[in-house]
Amino acid sequence: MTRDQIFAALGLTDHTSGAYVGEWLETTGAPLESVSPATGDVIGAIAQATRDDYEKAITTAEATFKEWRMVPAPKRGDYVRQIGNALRDQRRELGALVSLEMGKIWPEGEGEVQEAIDIADFAVGLSRQLYGLTMASERPRHRMYEQWQPLGPVGIITAFNFPVAVWSWNALVAAVCGDTMIWKPSPMVPFTSIAVTKVCQEVMAGTGFEGVFGLAVGDLENVGTPMVEDRRIPLISATGSTRMGAQVGQAVAGRLGRSLLELGGNNAIVVMDDADIELAVRGALFAAAGTAGQRCTSLRRLIVHTDIADRLAKRLADAYAQIPIGDPLAEGTLMGPLINQDSVDNALSALQIGLEQGGELLYGGEAIDGPGFYFQPTLVKIPSTAGIVQEETFGPIMWMIEVSSLDEAIEVQNGVRQGLSSAIFTDSLRNAERFLSAEGSDCGIANVNIGTSGAEIGGAFGGEKETGGGRESGSDSWKAYMRRQTVTINWSNDLPLAQGIEFG
Numbered sequence: 001m002t003r004d005q006i007f008a009a010l011g012l013t014d015h016t017s018g019a020y021v022g023e024w025l026e027t028t029g030a031p032l033e034s035v036s037p038a039t040g041d042v043i044g045a046i047a048q049a050t051r052d053d054y055e056k057a058i059t060t061a062e063a064t065f066k067e068w069r070m071v072p073a074p075k076r077g078d079y080v081r082q083i084g085n086a087l088r089d090q091r092r093e094l095g096a097l098v099s100l101e102m103g104k105i106w107p108e109g110e111g112e113v114q115e116a117i118d119i120a121d122f123a124v125g126l127s128r129q130l131y132g133l134t135m136a137s138e139r140p141r142h143r144m145y146e147q148w149q150p151l152g153p154v155g156i157i158t159a160f161n162f163p164v165a166v167w168s169w170n171a172l173v174a175a176v177c178g179d180t181m182i183w184k185p186s187p188m189v190p191f192t193s194i195a196v197t198k199v200c201q202e203v204m205a206g207t208g209f210e211g212v213f214g215l216a217v218g219d220l221e222n223v224g225t226p227m228v229e230d231r232r233i234p235l236i237s238a239t240g241s242t243r244m245g246a247q248v249g250q251a252v253a254g255r256l257g258r259s260l261l262e263l264g265g266n267n268a269i270v271v272m273d274d275a276d277i278e279l280a281v282r283g284a285l286f287a288a289a290g291t292a293g294q295r296c297t298s299l300r301r302l303i304v305h306t307d308i309a310d311r312l313a314k315r316l317a318d319a320y321a322q323i324p325i326g327d328p329l330a331e332g333t334l335m336g337p338l339i340n341q342d343s344v345d346n347a348l349s350a351l352q353i354g355l356e357q358g359g360e361l362l363y364g365g366e367a368i369d370g371p372g373f374y375f376q377p378t379l380v381k382i383p384s385t386a387g388i389v390q391e392e393t394f395g396p397i398m399w400m401i402e403v404s405s406l407d408e409a410i411e412v413q414n415g416v417r418q419g420l421s422s423a424i425f426t427d428s429l430r431n432a433e434r435f436l437s438a439e440g441s442d443c444g445i446a447n448v449n450i451g452t453s454g455a456e457i458g459g460a461f462g463g464e465k466e467t468g469g470g471r472e473s474g475s476d477s478w479k480a481y482m483r484r485q486t487v488t489i490n491w492s493n494d495l496p497l498a499q500g501i502e503f504g
Contacts, residue, residue: 001096001329003036003043009093010195012044018190018217019049020197021060022210027053029218034190037103037337038327038372046190049218054182054226057214061153061180062232064211069150069178071209077127077176079212082203084120084172087113094164094195099328101189102160103336103373104291106329116168116196118457119473126478127176141492148482150178155227157238157248160186160339161294164196166262169461169472170237170481175212177481179235182214184227188339190217231255235481238262239296242392242418242466249468260480261468262461264392265420267443267452268301270409270435273308275425279449281315283425284398287451289323289335289377293396294343297421297445297453301389303409306402313381313400317363320377325368337373338395347375347395350388354399357386362400384412392418406431414442420463421455423447444471 007013018032019025029048036043049057068076087094095110104112132147154174158166163185171181185193193215200213216223228236228251237260238248245263252259269287271280287299304312328336338344344367351365364378377396382389384401403409413422422443424435432448434440444463445455455461460475462468471477497503 001093003100006093006096006100007044010090010097011198012191012195014044016046016194018046018194018215019053019057020201020213020215021053021057022064022214025049025053025056029053029222032187032190032217034101034188035340036100036372037339038100038329040371040373043101044191046194046217049216049223051222051226054216054218054223057182057216058153058230058232060211061182061214064209065150065153065180068180068209068212071178073127073130073176073178076178077124079203079207079209080120080127080172080175081124083200084117084124086199086203087117087120090199091117094192096329097192097195098164099336101192102163103328103339105333105336108291109328112162112165115165115457116172119165119168119172122457122474123172123176126173130177130478130482137488138498139490139496141490141494143489143491145487147485147487148479149485151481151483152179152234153232154179154181154481155230155233155236156181156183157224157227157236157240158183158185159240160188161291161296163189163192166239166472167193167196171213173478174481177478179481180212180214182216182227182233184216184218184223187217187219193217228252229255231257234258235260237470237472245468258480260470260472262296262470262472263468264418264466265296265298265463266300266390266392266416266418267297267421268303268413269299269422269452270303270406270413270424271305271308271312272406272409272424272426272428272431273305274427274431275308276427276449277308277312277315280312280425281319283423283449283451284316285319287453288398289320289396290453292335292338292375293377294339294394295453297455299398299452300392301412302398302400303403303412304400305409306404309400309402313362313379316379320363320379323377325374325376335377335396338375339373341373343395344373344375347378347393347397350391350393350395350397351378351380354380354382354386354388354397357388358383359386359399364396384415390416406434410435410440417466418463419443419465420467421445421447421452423450423452425449
């Protein structure tokens with residue numbers, strides 16, 4: 001699909017508003033251009049939200065919350081079901097827009113929209129399962145139980161690399177929990193956020209709840225900082241760099257609010273000497289080169305037993321040489337561009353540092369000439385002591401580190417500040433169970449014989465250490481969007497105190 005076909009199918013225009021508060025505002029903020037990473041051409045421009053627009057957004061979110069929280073949760077789930085169906089109807093076009101604006105290949109773009117659809121299905125079921133607990137009271141004729149109440153307006157800050165899926169993890173779950181929200185997307189993908197908001201707008205039109213799904217595309221001064229510092233927003237969910245997360249976490253903690261942080265991932269795959277080599281090659285290939293290495297779960301460090309290191313390196317180099325790189329909307333492309341020139345420059349800089357720290361280039365390592373922001377998938381053999389492997393290089397560079405035992409592999413795996421995703425390839429039950437034990441991987445995600453990326457929505461997603469500690473998507477992550485309330489009911493004619501206290 002062409003840019004014009006995508007825009008026509010999704011009802012987008014070249015110049016449009018970046019603020020939705022139950023209605024689209026006539027924003028007067030500075031224009032923001034969206035640039036195609038595949039060509040470097042301008043896709044279009046939007047008018048960013050101003051400080052006044054943000055104030056309208058939070059006022060609308062607060063007012064709508066007072067009504068939305070009293071809608072029965074299954075009914076809230078029905079609205080989310082309709083949003084999921086609307087996403088289904090436009091999956092192909094929205095996936096193409098993700099590819100156009102972010103640069104991931106079209107199948108990955110469609111896969112991201114499918115993830116949002118899956119989250120909608122999950123949230124619909126969840127709307128009938130917001131369970132509390134019944135507890136035994138020590139006092140006679142007393143009943144105790146625990147229930148969950150809607151939290152309030154939620155601030156959602158998302159990164160460029162998953163402009164649909166990460167929004168859905170938060171927004172659709174928060175909606176069935178009874179919350180309203182304001183979404184601040186990455187300024188690199190404004191049209192995707194507008195298209196998704198239009199889907200929600202069309203579903204919610206005429207319901208009286210048009211203000212549930214708010215949008216404010218804007219800069220730090222007008223939207224980001226006011227949102228993070230706003231005491232009217234009890235929860236900020238932020239996805240991005242560790243540096244950004246540290247700033248958000250401190251600001252929200254300073255007002256005693258809640259933050260849900262999904263930050264950097266310096267992910268590793270351990271390949272033991274008893275592993276299925278072909279399986280490991282396929283797992284590492286997608287984890288490292290998929291989305292041009294711009295997933296938070298992308299493979300950064302390949303920790304390989306020395307007995308198979310040379311064989312695995314050759315297989316990976318051969319596989320890298322066969323990856324079609326180019327236009328992410330073209331059929332057959334397996335790897336698209338990086339998001340912008342800064343990302344290409346950062347990859348080149350990280351590679352140079354790695355080589356200076358003892359790295360040996362085994363494949364790739366060059367920016368690709370021509371329009372757009374392309375960089376070769378790159379494999380570098382490097383010592384575990386090299387400082388660069390402590391950092392998250394957000395691009396298709398894989399550092400290969402040799403180890404001689406599982407103990408050493410786990411030590412290297414855990415020896416970084418981040419703790420998002422990890423994996424081991426082995427045919428040994430003992431190796432696998434050791435990796436999954438308390439003395440094994442210290443990451444929020446630990447896999448056996450699959451790569452580090454491509455998590456399913458049913459499991460809670462997130463990591464430890466400088467990854468932030470937050471959990472989104474499946475399992476019981478819904479609890480982050482609600483407040484817990486312990487209830488005690490005395491149905492006797494007496495007033496006994498807990499702990500047997502006598503007073504009076």
